Amino acid sequence: MNIKSLSIDGLLLCEPMRHGDDRGWFMESYRKDALNEAAGRTVHFVQDNHSLSTAVGTLRGLHYQAPPCAQDKLVRCIAGSVLDVAVDVRRGSASYGQWIAVELSAQNAHQLFVPTGFLHGFVTREPNSEIAYKVSAPYSRDHDGSVLWKSAGVDWDLGASAPILSGKDVDAPAFADWVSPFD
Ligand SMILES: Cc1cn([C@H]2C[C@H](O)[C@@H](COP(=O)(O)OP(=O)(O)O[C@H]3O[C@@H](C)C(=O)[C@@H](O)[C@H]3O)O2)c(=O)[nH]c1=O
Numbered sequence: 001m002n003i004k005s006l007s008i009d010g011l012l013l014c015e016p017m018r019h020g021d022d023r024g025w026f027m028e029s030y031r032k033d034a035l036n037e038a039a040g041r042t043v044h045f046v047q048d049n050h051s052l053s054t055a056v057g058t059l060r061g062l063h064y065q066a067p068p069c070a071q072d073k074l075v076r077c078i079a080g081s082v083l084d085v086a087v088d089v090r091r092g093s094a095s096y097g098q099w100i101a102v103e104l105s106a107q108n109a110h111q112l113f114v115p116t117g118f119l120h121g122f123v124t125r126e127p128n129s130e131i132a133y134k135v136s137a138p139y140s141r142d143h144d145g146s147v148l149w150k151s152a153g154v155d156w157d158l159g160a161s162a163p164i165l166s167g168k169d170v171d172a173p174a175f176a177d178w179v180s181p182f183d
Pocket residue numbers: 049051060061063064073120121122138139166168
């Protein structure tokens with residue numbers, strides 16, 4: 001497992017090593033010890049999530065759970081491919097409002113570690129893309145939040161196409177009107 005820091009402090013890209021043979025391949029998809037060492041702290045995952053998005057251009061985001069239910073996330077794509085996005089919303093952060101986007105695909109097996117204090121979202125680039133991710137706090141409907149996908153300056157690489165969104169994400173507040181709950 002190769003884990004490298006990205007340009008925004010706290011974000012990590014995990015690149016599992018695949019061992020190929022005549023049968024196919026094997027990889028370690030999660031190493032608690034390696035992730036904790038790279039993160040510089042202990043991350044306690046308590047829930048695994050898995051979603052399927054059937055159409056290309058399905059966009060889920062930009063999401064967060066507010067404290068005290070904030071979630072670290074370790075995100076991977078297990079079918080198809082997505083552009084995965086994280087936006088720094090840690091108040092007082094030197095990189096507040098900055099974002100990164102990485103391609104996660106079943107083929108590249110890369111994983112994005114998104115710590116608490118970031119908005120997270122993705123847009124699918126292939127039909128029937130599936131995302132699997134670990135989170136460090138259980139789902140709480142009362143702490144679940146969304147910020148309007150197009151209001152934070154993220155380049156979703158959508159061209160002229162409009163994304164497919166949930167009702168919650170269509171109605172989400174704009175970044176400029178939203179107050180981050182992350183100190
Ligand atoms: C996230 C979540 C949703 N649900 C339910 C609520 C709702 O009825 C249904 C669909 O929920 P959503 O529309 O919020 O699903 P989705 O838009 O896929 O939300 C996810 O998006 C990505 C980008 C994230 O980062 C995740 O943390 C999460 O917010 O599933 C759970 O039961 N547990 C959960 O952990």
